[in-house]
Amino acid sequence: MSQAASADPPAADVRVQTPAIEARSLSLFYGSFRALKDVDVAVPRREITALIGPSGCGKSTLLRVFNRMNDLVRGVRIEGSVLVDGRDIYRPDADLIALRKRVGMVFQRPNPFPISVFQNVAYGPAIHGMASNAELEEAVERNLRATGLWDDLKDRLRVPALSLPPEQQQRLCLSRLLAVEPDVLLMDEPCSTLDPIATARIEELLFELKKNYTIVIVTHNMQQAARVSSRAGFMLLGDLVEFGATEGLFTNPRDQRTQDYITGRFG
């Protein structure tokens, strides 16, 4: 297991039996505005879970709860609990750095550091104490391979990351994230700035990554949610209206509001 586990080691049997992430009666307030309402959800391990819903429904807020990114927003308050590997991440003594290392995030716009390809991927391992060049080189190669970038970039590791096309930048951001050995990848509209071909390639990459990682993806693109996920949740006005197997949600949703949304009747 990675260094992430040593920061907050769960018992082995707990990891097998418990969901990767669990929210219980979770409400989140931005000041007096209640952005999440009593959300209960269990994110299964090593599957792709998608959150869909119209703008402002709370899906990105819920995603950011999972690694406490909302802490950065002034006036945020939560009720209920959020468990990662069975442990409450909002408990007073929770280690935020360890949490964000274990539960990493990829954003809508690729945001590589304005340094070289190599340095982007080596950055995480280096600040977490990986010192030798040989180790860093190995880490860079492994994580560029994991996102399908190695063959394209192995001879251009010193070029500025910002000179890459958008899809490669997004893959690089994923490589950078994988280099700190997370368990969970949170993705907030990771393909929304990419063209359809690049999107399809990233989706195929997700299928590869789910063998080793738990992935939660927020997307406006319902078709993408349907294609890539095995679990899906529909959110509306802060409620998690429906959550379950993607096949069921897209062929026979239980809630009329889900049906209306996925058939394009509103949203």
Added chain:
Amino acid sequence: MRRHLETAEDELKERLLVMGGLAEEMIRAAVEGLRDRKEAPLRTVHENEETVNRLHIEVDDRCLKLIALHQPTAADLRLILAASKINSDLERIGDQAVNIAENAAVLLGQPPLERKLLDLPRMADLAKAMLKDSLVAFVRKDVELARSVIARDDAEDRLKSEAFHELMQIMQSDASTIQRALGLILIARNLERIADHATNVAEDVIFMVLGRDIRHRAEGSPQGS
């Protein structure tokens, strides 16, 4: 890049091939029971029918989910629509084989006709070959093979008409043969229907590959082009 959808499509094709193989075996066993006057092969027909029915539901479910989850277009969409229709045809071929087995079971309790089974075994061989080739055409996207299946349907129709004619004559000349001859007429009809279903499969293959619907018209006519 191999798409996730293509893997799912390959699995779909594989299930249809399994179903087709079972349907072919059901025809073979039903006709074997009839020809050799044995009950054991007839029982296997019923056993295989349960599996075919289960696959029928499974394939429909796969098609439904592929459409709902992948929103297929163009060749992907045509493949999944074709698979759904082929699925129905294979299930009905299975039903026809069961009908043959049931009629055969009744005939086993009676002495054979003097003319035995006429050309029915030949009809069965022709129908089985049409079924097999239609599925090979489906998997290989082989339009020429699909066309050859369609062309063979006339021969099956002709054999059925001849069998009907001969069996009518037998009944007219000896009323004691009526029940047995009627049984054989029904079986000839079942075999001819199997060939029709194989023809439907072949037509679906042509639609899948070329995007051209050739049903209910001559393929070369202006409407068909």
